[in-house]
Structures are given as structure tokens and as C-alpha cells.
Amino acid sequence: MSKKYYRFFGGLLDAQARWLNKMSARGYRLVRTEKLLYEFEECQPNQVTYCVEFVGQKSREHAEAYRDFLEEMGYKVFYKNINLNYSIGKVRWRPWAEKGGRIATNATTFNRELLLVEKENDGKTFALHTSHGDKESYYTTLRNPWLLLLLMLAAFAVANDSAILGVFAAICLLPVLIYQRQIWLNRREARTKEW
């Protein structure tokens, strides 16, 4: 019996991973995703474990190569959207992305910003990034979209003398600070330790 859930986590990557792992603990594993839909089928409780990875900064080729690599590792990979957007022929400018990923369309990583990665549970913690240097660069890719949004909203808030935009800018500050803290912590650790 498959079970369908409708959820939206947006940029809350950890919350999404926690929820998927909770579902696995209850004996459900993912079989299909859509914009809001998560479809599960029954499995042994804790048979699988999940990681959520942001790949919105990658070009189409790099995102696909990375996905292939993860599948070669024996993981099951699902694409997931980070935003809710139903328009067709959407084009997004992503100055924070790598070369080849800065113009995001439905044919590239647009609406495929996240990878939900499933691994057969072997009792060990499932982490995709393990060295301090690598974690630092991963958290940087997570911070940059929020940082750009923060700067743009702050600039518009000042230019339009708008309190609402100011509030939105302040909201963006939170993820920027959370990721920035991780960047600093990993950078400090990396001075003496590799991982």
C-alpha cells in the first residue's frame, strides 16, 4: 500500500531530511516525488536513511553527473524543487551559481534544486560531506542565494523606504547567519584538522 503525503519544506533542508528519516523509522520509504507530493511504500522500520543536498548552483551537466555518481554509490536519488512555481518556460537568473548554471530554466536545475538521497541503513551516520574544507564550501553554496536575496531586499527596502521589504530582508538574515556560522566553525577546525 502506498501512502501519499503533501508537504512543503522550502529551504528547510534539515527539516526535510528529519521528516524523511522519521518516515523511514515508521517503516516508509520514498518512491516518488512531485512539487508537494511525497509518495511512500512500506519497508522495514529504519531500513533506509536520507540526506538532502542542495544542487541549485550546479549546471545541468554537473548536477546530472553528480546524481549519476551518487547512484553508482548504490544510493537512490530523487530530484526535488526548493520553491513552489508552476509556470512553464520559467527563466531565473542565479548570479551565485557556477558557470553554466547561472541561467536556470526548466531544462536545467530549475525545480530540481534538491537531491533527496536514500541509502540502505547500515547503522552508520549518513553524511555526504565529511571534511572541514568540503563542508565549508558546501555551506557557502547554501549561504550565497540567501545572501543575495538579503542584499537585494535590503537595497529595495531602503530605496522604497518600505518596512515590509525590510522585514523580508531581516527574515533572510537568519539563514545567512546559520550557514555563516557553519562556514566559520569549519574554517576554524580546518586550520588544525582535515576532518
Add this chain to the structure above:
Amino acid sequence: MRDHSKGGALTEVTFYILLALYTPKHGYAVMQFIEEKTGGRLSLGAGTLYGALNSLQEKGWIAPYGDSGDRKKEYLITLQGKKVAENELARLKELVAVAKEIVGGAV
């Protein structure tokens, strides 16, 4: 013996990947090799491994091996990579010698 002075130190992850690839391996086998050789002490995340494999390939220290049609992509160390690994071994020997002298040879 001295020509490694300009090479710099490798990270443990880099060195282990180079060692793993003295025989052709795909990503999963590299991860297994490292876990096995370190008794599980060094457990590499797939994202970190992926980044490291790409950087090593850019440097020309490893290269894709064979034709990766629909089979898993395999890598092999290059001549340049072997040179780097040899220099690293010499550097570590020197480091271990100094450490033994100071900390003692008990360990």
C-alpha cells in the same frame, strides 16, 4: 629526495584516493578501500569523495580508466599522480622519523 619540498603536503583524503587508484576502481570501491584500510576510522562522504575525485582529475593525478559506456566510471592513477604519491611517502617518512625521535618509538 629533496625535490618534494616544492610539492607541499597532501591531505589524508587525497593520499588515500591516490593509493586506492594504483588499481582501477570506481567511486564506491575507493570508498570501500579507504574504510577497510583505516578500519573504519576514515569514512568518506560521497559528496566529499566526488569533489576530491574531480579535483584530482583536474590536476592530472588520476584519469578515467577504460570506456565508461553504461558501466560504472572507473579511475586510475597517472604517472604524475604516482610521482606525487612517492613524494608524499618520503615526506611522511621524514615526519614519522622526527616524531619518533621526539615522542618516542613506543607507539
